Amino acid sequence: MEENKKNELELGKSKDLDKAEEIKKSGKLEIFYGRQFSGPLPPPEILESYEKTLPGAADRIFTMAEKEQEHRQKIENNMVENDNKNRKAGRRSSTFLMCLIIITGAILSMYNKKIMPIASLITVLGLAIGPLFFENWKNDDTENKDGESE
Template structure:
């Protein structure tokens, strides 16, 4: 057969493999292991470290959220107590009743707002 006819009949192909997730399929792991010494073990160790990192990050985010929420509760409570104390003081000093109503409305509005937010976040 002439060389030109052999080249005309030859075909080339390209094979591509991809996977989703941290681990390749078992066949690919075996290939990595044959190319790189302890390749599969190294990939498994990398995946385990990545998983632990994700767990640590989620835990840190959750703890920060809890701390921020607690801090907000303490600040809100302090502002409410100060507003109520100001209301009592304004009544004692004989200030206009609108001052007392304004000071009392601050914690009441904050409590209503917190209830509405908790109901909307619960959905």
């Protein structure tokens, strides 16, 4: 059944092309035929014509596509590595900041300051727990957007 459909399509195309040739010869209309493709490699027919025109062209096209893929993978790996480095630096900075605030609160409590140590402990708790809530909230928003787009 698929072969019949394929043959019908080919016949339809050839009939259309015959009609187009007749119209073109009569001078009534000019028809331009073009093909479009996307991706790093052209379709096999075009690749074959490149190879006939310039021997070795197909190999050069494949080499170019392979180099492009390697380049994209390197860029993606660099992005992941940089993201990991930034996260580690953020964790170190926040840990240092929390320790500094705890030490400041301890020093203030030694000097009989009542409000400041409590404020510093609340700040530390906010710094420690806040990112967890923010990360969960951010993930929930991302899941909602993904769910809406499907």
